[in-house]
Amino acid sequence: MRVTVLGRHGPFPTAGGACSGYLVEAAGIHLLLDCGAGILGRLASYVTPEKLTGLMLSHLHSDHISDLFVLRYALEVAHIHDRRHDPLPLWVPPEPKEEFERLSYRDVFSIQVPSVGRPIHFGPLTATPFAVQHSIPTFGWRITDGSRTLVYSADTEYCEDLVSWAHEADLFLCEATFTQIRLTQGGRNHLTAEQAGQIARAAGVKRLLLTHLSPVENIGTVLAEARREFPEAQLAEEEQTYLL
Numbered sequence: 744m745r746v747t748v749l750g751r752h753g754p755f756p757t758a759g760g761a762c763s764g765y766l767v768e769a770a771g772i773h774l775l776l777d778c779g780a781g782i783l784g785r786l787a788s789y790v791t792p793e794k795l796t797g798l799m800l801s802h803l804h805s806d807h808i809s810d811l812f813v814l815r816y817a818l819e820v821a822h823i824h825d826r827r828h829d830p831l832p833l834w835v836p837p838e839p840k841e842e843f844e845r846l847s848y849r850d851v852f853s854i855q856v857p858s859v860g861r862p863i864h865f866g867p868l869t870a871t872p873f874a875v876q877h878s879i880p881t882f883g884w885r886i887t888d889g890s891r892t893l894v895y896s897a898d899t900e901y902c903e904d905l906v907s908w909a910h911e912a913d914l915f916l917c918e919a920t921f922t923q924i925r926l927t928q929g930g931r932n933h934l935t936a937e938q939a940g941q942i943a944r945a946a947g948v949k950r951l952l953l954t955h956l957s958p959v960e961n962i963g964t965v966l967a968e969a970r971r972e973f974p975e976a977q978l979a980e981e982e983q984t985y986l987l
């Protein structure tokens with residue numbers, strides 16, 4: 744299994760950067776986790792959009808979904824040109840309702856609501872959604888090929904369940920939006936880098952990549968705070984592929 748970081752920023756990108764999007768691949772399967780601002784052009788460097796096997800949107804905030812509204816044109820054109828015939832399976836929380844209702848477009852998506860703990864099978868990969876704690880319904884994902892496991896936290900504040908869902912992951916892609924000072928200033932709905940490190944350590948993960956990096960934070964401070972709890976923590980690097 745391999746994971747490519749297409750974008751690592753939230754809630755908006757830095758110069759030249761992109762928001763959340765992660766391509767997970769194994770044995771001809773191409774899954775996209777989130778579809779935020781700026782990832783679609785990068786995706787095309789790895790796989791043409793019509794070759795996607797499935798798309799999971801962790802939640803319906805724009806920094807995770809905005810490129811979906813362009814992806815739908817790529818899929819529509821693929822249908823017209825006979826390069827794809829099936830709708831793209833899309834798993835997405837059903838709320839907020841007004842955002843959910845904007846997703847459907849000319850049968851290019853087959854929209855489904857994930858059930859917590861119910862695995863979805865794609866060839867050798869099994870993807871299981873789990874609920875995290877954000878301002879709107881949000882799902883993280885645990886994806887395994889039977890021997891190696893990727894866990895994606897999505898956007899969340901500290902929640903105990905995340906420790907068990909991340910248990911012994913080979914790669915834990917965890918959001919680290921805040922530095923510690925933001926919590927004391929009342930920051931909610933996201934993790935600090937230090938909390939990401941705490942969760943990684945408690946879960947016994949093998950590798951921690953910090954993502955959903957905020958342009959208003961110093962990423963050197965983000966990394967240093969995570970390393971207080973998990974010394975091997977790294978920043979997720981855009982357009983880098985990680986082998987599991």
Ligand SMILES: [Zn+2]
Nearest residue numbers: 753754806898
């Ligand atoms: Zn976000």
